[in-house]
Amino acid sequence: MKPFPCSLLFCVSLLFSDVAHATYHLKAGDPQLKTAQSYSQTRHNAQPVLRTPNPAKTDSPCRSHPLDLVFIIDSSRSVRPAEFKKVKIFLANMADTLDVGSDATRVAVVNYASTVKIEFLLKDHFNKLNLKKAIARIEPLATGTMTGLAIKTAMKEAFTEKSGSRPRSGNISKVAIVVTDGRPQDQVEEVSAEARASGIEIYAVGVDRADMQSLQLMASVPLEEHVFYVETYGVIEKLTSKFRETLCGLDPCAMGHDCEHICINSNASFYCKCQSGYVLNADKKTCSPKQARAEVVEDSCKCEAMLVFQRQTQATIQQLTAKHILPVVSNGRQIEHLENMLGRA
Structure with missing residues (x-):
């Protein structure tokens, strides 16, 4: 029974080896990424920091932004069947991963050698079933690697x-x-720059022997978000979650917000609105509740001015009566007496 612990230890070591291999490009210290990062410095002054996908995010509510998405895939001789x-x-x-449709994401594939x-x-x-059937029918072209021509x-x-x-x-x-495992046999820098200038965002995925400098010349900036490298084609499908995070817009309102009343999605961000009867601070x-505005109405008959005068007169009579200047009689007599006093003055 003594060999059993050793066998168990061996199995556990294999398990951890598999897990480590599955997280190939997510660790900052992975040597597979260092090559891509060193080339990235030629177009970035700062050392690029590759984003690590958050596993929690990939399971979050997701709204796939409408895209015109074109895959450019290398099927040269170096890519085995x-x-x-x-x-x-x-x-x-x-x-x-994507919302495929005429009003959603449209997909095309350019195959090259x-x-x-x-x-x-x-x-x-314009539907996933037909799209996946078309993908299944693609056959490799073999021979060379004309990446620049494919981008053009x-x-x-x-x-x-x-x-x-x-x-x-x-x-x-x-x-x-762009997915490739080799060095382009033509120039990619100029045509890629032209494509980017025309409004095309380029992601470059390198596999195995891919030339990192060429990937860097093709990709849009920031490079740490547009250049990827995997060691073998056997793990390329694991990039799906990475692209899901990149191309699929998370719902900011569903992820949490600080709006008091209503949260409105706006592309990758959000803004707040108020319910009826309230205004945004x-x-x-x-x-805050809307304040009722007092409407100014012109007093054409001057009635309001007369009321103001009467109130002022009443206040004056009360003051004079309190000082015993006017006799304590009815208001009418007081007003008459006040008028006589003013007349005598």
Whole structure:
């Protein structure tokens, strides 16, 4: 029975090894991230700090923002068939995460190697079932890695109104996610800059032997939020939760707010409103009852002025009577006597 503790210890060590591997890119000290971070410094003066997803947030109420989303996937010779299947699982998982629809998120896929193939456009699939079937039909192209050409094709052909991209006036975010495991065989810096300038937000995902400097040149800033690296295709699907946090807007009002009455969602933020009969205070959070405003009505017959004069006269009579200047008689006699006194004066 002595070997049993050793066997148990061995099993526990394997378990912790698996857990550690599953959290590959979430630890700040992970050497897989250090390479990406060192290259990030060439476009950032400060040392990038990669955000660590909060597990609690991924289970929180989520509102997927409408997107025009284009995946640009590398299927060159270095990507083995089994690895390419992992990429398609990642795409399918992403489809499950998003609100897919004509008025919600539209998805397209650009497949590339030495050549570029648009697998389907933003206007082609407006429900998850058809979208996932289309993803399952994608086949690798093999040979080279023309990443720059793929980004240019996405910009010129996939992100167009003709292909289903919505007009800029609609304020729909344009997002491209590039997945590659190698070094581009063409230039990516200039075409990526052009794509970003046109309003496309670029995320770059590097796998295994991916060139980190090229990823950094492709991605939008801040780089710590747009450049990712995973060691193998076997764990790429774990990036789904990361992109869910990034692309899916959490409901600020559902997460907690300090509005006294009503919380209104506004993109990734919120603002406060008051119930009927109340006004918002200067702190933009609390409410106070509306004050009734006195309306000024012009006294055309001067009745109000007469009443004021009568009140002043009564007050004067009371003062004079109290000083025994006027006799204590009826008000009418007092007024007459007061008039006689004024007349004699």
